[in-house]
Each structure stands twice: as structure tokens, then as C-alpha cells.
Amino acid sequence: MPILEVKNIKKSFGPLEVLKQISFEVNKNDCIAVIGPSGSGKSTMLRSLVHLDELDGGSVSVNGNYIVKDGVYSKPQQVKQITSNMGMVFQHFNLFPHLTVIENLELAPKLLKQNDSAQTRQLSMELLEKVGLSDKADVLPSKLSGGQKQRVAIARALMRKPEILLFDEPTSALDPELTGEVLRVMKDLAEDDMTMVVVTHEMEFAKDVANKAIFMDKGEIVETGSPVDLLSNPQMERTKAFLSRTLSK
Numbered sequence: 477m478p479i480l481e482v483k484n485i486k487k488s489f490g491p492l493e494v495l496k497q498i499s500f501e502v503n504k505n506d507c508i509a510v511i512g513p514s515g516s517g518k519s520t521m522l523r524s525l526v527h528l529d530e531l532d533g534g535s536v537s538v539n540g541n542y543i544v545k546d547g548v549y550s551k552p553q554q555v556k557q558i559t560s561n562m563g564m565v566f567q568h569f570n571l572f573p574h575l576t577v578i579e580n581l582e583l584a585p586k587l588l589k590q591n592d593s594a595q596t597r598q599l600s601m602e603l604l605e606k607v608g609l610s611d612k613a614d615v616l617p618s619k620l621s622g623g624q625k626q627r628v629a630i631a632r633a634l635m636r637k638p639e640i641l642l643f644d645e646p647t648s649a650l651d652p653e654l655t656g657e658v659l660r661v662m663k664d665l666a667e668d669d670m671t672m673v674v675v676t677h678e679m680e681f682a683k684d685v686a687n688k689a690i691f692m693d694k695g696e697i698v699e700t701g702s703p704v705d706l707l708s709n710p711q712m713e714r715t716k717a718f719l720s721r722t723l724s725k
């Protein structure tokens with residue numbers, strides 16, 4: 477059974493149909509790159525998986541538990557519980573500026589009283605080490621580079637030990653010289669068999685790290701398959717058309 481199953485999801489903002497009956501599955505250990513031109517609905521699709529955007533129709537389930545089934549949402553408590561199995565990393569980090577790095581990591585577990593504070597501290601230090609920032613535990617986000625902020629955001633998303641990590645263009649807000657350090661952490665996670673869905677414009681990451689690619693255009697999935705095949709096969713007219721649009725952005 478797939479971990480995450482998305483079936484015929486639909487979403488409009490007013491008259492604009494942003495998602496048109498999208499379906500796909502995420503299996504354990506998949507790293508899926510979601511690629512497509514600006515405005516194709518990638519962020520909306522990702523946000524809808526954790527109920528940050530409300531769908532108009534379709535189904536999303538995690539391990540067979542429905543967040544929404546045929547457009548009808550489960551009870552809020554159940555939605556909360558199911559979505560807690562997914563961690564989200566945003567383009568603009570979304571760190572709390574008045575909290576130190578370690579306080580950013582520990583805020584949610586403390587509010588939810590998930591673990592005792594010694595366990596929480598041990599996990600937060602382990603995760604900061606994993607992203608190479610154990611020396612920054614007590615500094616405020618304003619003292620960090622964009623790449624470091626994003627690595628903190630990744631560590632924070634891992635605090636609840638999610639089964640799936642979702643990334644929404646995690647390097648798009650970074651200066652080019654800072655994208656590498658974030659992509660390396662993401663590659664390490666993929667190599668540790670983390671299940672990931674990554675909205676990205678980084679074609680090299682898609683080719684090197686992802687095992688599957690989903691191409692979206694105008695609210696539809698127009699192509700799926702192995703990223704290497706899709707990105708390097710000159711016969712694939714849609715892929716070429718997509719790439720020329722993206723590269724000319």
C-alpha cells in the first residue's frame with residue numbers, strides 16, 4: 477500500500493481552476509520531484525496535502541487514513557493527527573524570529589507535550605547535528621544565512637519524526653551559492669530512505685536524487701516517470717517544451 481494516496485483532487489480560487497483532478501501515489505522511500513512552470517499549481521497541490529489549502533474535491537489518505545474522501549474532510553482532530561505524520565519545509569523558512577534555533581525546534585513538541593524535555597532536547601541536538609548546525613543552537617535566526625535558516629527549518633520539520641517530508645521550493649529564496657548546502661542535506665535524507673515530495677526547479681537534484689518526477693502544467697499532471705529518462709530523453713516533446721519554458725524564466 478502507498479504511504480500517501482492522492483486521488484482526483486480539485487481546487488479553484490474563484491474562477492481559476494488550479495488543480496484539475498490530480499492523482500498520484502507516494503510509496504515508502506520515494507523521493508518525488510514535482511516540477512512545472514510557475515503558476516501550474518505545485519504549491520497549492522503540496523499545501524493541500526497537509527490541509528493548508530482546502531480542496532474542493534477528491535481524496536487524500538495517509539496509510540489508508542483519509543484526510544479528505546471524495547471532497548468530505550474527516551473531523552478536525554483526525555485531520556490534525558494524520559497530517560502530523562507529514563513535515564513541511566517552506567520556501568521562506570517560516571522560522572519564528574524571536575526564538576533561538578533550538579527554541580524553534582522545540583516549540584511544537586513542548587506545546588503538544590509529546591515527550592519529556594530531556595528527550596526533546598536530545599532529539600533537537602541530534603537533528604541540529606544532522607544538518608550541520610549544532611554550534612548554532614542558541615542563536616536567533618537573524619544571525620544565520622539563508623542556507624542555514626533552511627537547514628534549521630528542515631531539522632524542525634523532522635522533530636515530529638514524520639513519515640513523509642514535503643518541500644515547497646526549498647532553495648528558491650536562496651542565493652545560488654547557498655543552495656548546495658541545503659540540497660546536500662536533502663540528498664542525505666533521501667539516502668537515509670526518508671520519503672520525500674519536493675517541489676523544485678533544481679533539475680540536477682531531480683536527476684541525481686529523485687526516483688520519480690511529476691511534471692505539472694496548468695493544474696494537471698502531464699508526465700510522470702523516472703527523472704533521468706524524462707529529463708534526458710530528447711524524444712519527449714512535452715519535457716523539452718517544459719524545460720525551455722522553465723529555463724527562459
Ligand SMILES: Nc1ncnc2c1ncn2[C@@H]1O[C@H](COP(=O)(O)OP(=O)(O)OP(=O)(O)O)[C@@H](O)[C@H]1O
Pocket residue numbers: 489492494512513514515516517518519520521
Ligand atoms: N490564495 C490564493 N488565492 C488566489 N489565487 C491563488 C492563491 N494561491 C495561489 N493562487 C493562484 O493559483 C495558481 C497556482 O499557484 P501555485 O502557487 O500553486 O503555483 P506554482 O506552480 O507553485 O507556482 P510557483 O512555481 O510560481 O510557485 C496561480 O495562478 C496563483 O496565482
